[in-house]
Amino acid sequence: MAVYSMTGYATAQSGTAAATDAPRAALGIEIRSVNSRFLDLTFKLSDDLRGAEPALRELLQSRLKRGKVEVRAWIEGRQDAATRTPSPHDLQKLVALQDGIQAWCPKAAPLSVAEILQITSRQSAQPGDWQDTLMDLGRQAMEAFLASRAREGAKLVEMLLDRLRQLRQLARDAQPLIPALVEQQRQRFLDRWNEALGSAGAQTGSEAAQDRALAEATAYAIRIDVAEELTRLDAHLAEIERLLGKGGDVGKRLDFLIQELHREANTLGSKSSSLELTRISVDMKVLIEQMREQVQNLE
Structure with missing residues (x-):
């Protein structure tokens, strides 16, 4: 199983038609995320697409565990209301509606040309059609998004394994001292x-x-014996390596183990009785801090 970073980005775009008599338009969706202690979802959808938010939220919650995720969806290329010619049927409906309102409210102002064009443009869009297409695009974007997070996670795992090797070497250097x-x-x-x-x-x-x-x-x-600290440090390193090999949502467990590594390195430094052992302790803490920064990006 892959180890996923909480940093990722993906986008998907498709040309579709809002209605049978409407020009083709581009529907797009974008998913991006950064690290967070919990799953934090934010949606920025155009008015025609807001109805799809619950389904999109369910899709993301079923695939993601942690991260501050922002989803943005939009419609591009749709013919503007100022250039669309309303159909006679739409105009008849508006006139009848206006006459009915003015019968009850004689002081009501008549519709302007701009208002008529805006209303008929909105009526031409079928939200259900947009939302169905948006969900298809959302699933495509989710697969690309997960692949992006997996690639980033693989790089982080490679770096963490390198730091594990360096920590083990430092522990071996400390033992004969x-x-x-x-x-x-x-x-x-x-x-x-x-x-x-x-x-x-x-x-x-x-x-x-x-x-x-x-x-x-x-x-x-x-007073200076550090065998116990080195034994625990080796056990923590082995557990970190096991979790990285297992994959999945291991970020929180790795974060705890990094804290334990830092504790052992601090104890090693406090018991230090030579410059060489002090140097090893400092080098360990530098490597552990580098690991801590990267582990906080893992899901």
């Missing part, structure tokens, strides 16, 4: 203990000095 640091500190404790005994002229044996140095080194090792 801890035993070396513990041994270095043990030797430092031993040298200082012997130096202190020599300065005081004490005759305590080297065995006691070694035991004390070992105890100090053990306590130090406990």
Whole structure:
């Protein structure tokens, strides 16, 4: 299953006829989206197409989980009211309607030529015809829209997998540093203990000095041990890789795992006892932040 980005764009357009005696016109629909915590739908439809909004909303809700989605639909190329010649039948209906209204309201102003052209133009359009065609175009645009989000999602997955590889390498670089640091500190404790005994002229044996140095080194090792953090970090990386391979709406789960990765990297930095381990912690946090920014674009 594909991993979808919440960023996408698609459009579809078709020539159709509003009525049997009307000129051909272009009906268009556009779908675009950006990231959002929830599914947020906005519709910008021309007056003749507003009746299709519930069906379009149902279509989008059945295919999308998250994202701020804007749907725009319009009619282009339809002959303007100023150039359309009303049919005699339409004019007769308007005259009869006007006479009836003026019989009840003698002060009512008669219709102007512009108003007659506007009314007859609106009457020529059959909303049902537009809406049926719009739904066909909406399904076409939805398929293209999902394909667009899938392509964007594939690029994000590729980037995330690259960052996972880099994080794993940094974790491998950190593992051998801890035993070396513990041994270095043990030797430092031993040298200082012997130096202190020599300065005081004490005759305590080297065995006691070694035991004390070992105890100090053990306590130090406990303080700087990051094996638990590295183990959890590796488990989080494995789970992220599994979710990316599984696909679907994984954005929220990945966002939680990224927070956990950041927590482990912070703990690693707080336990750092060398410049090299500090550098690894900083590099990890940079990579994790890059992943966090991209994960927030996934559905």
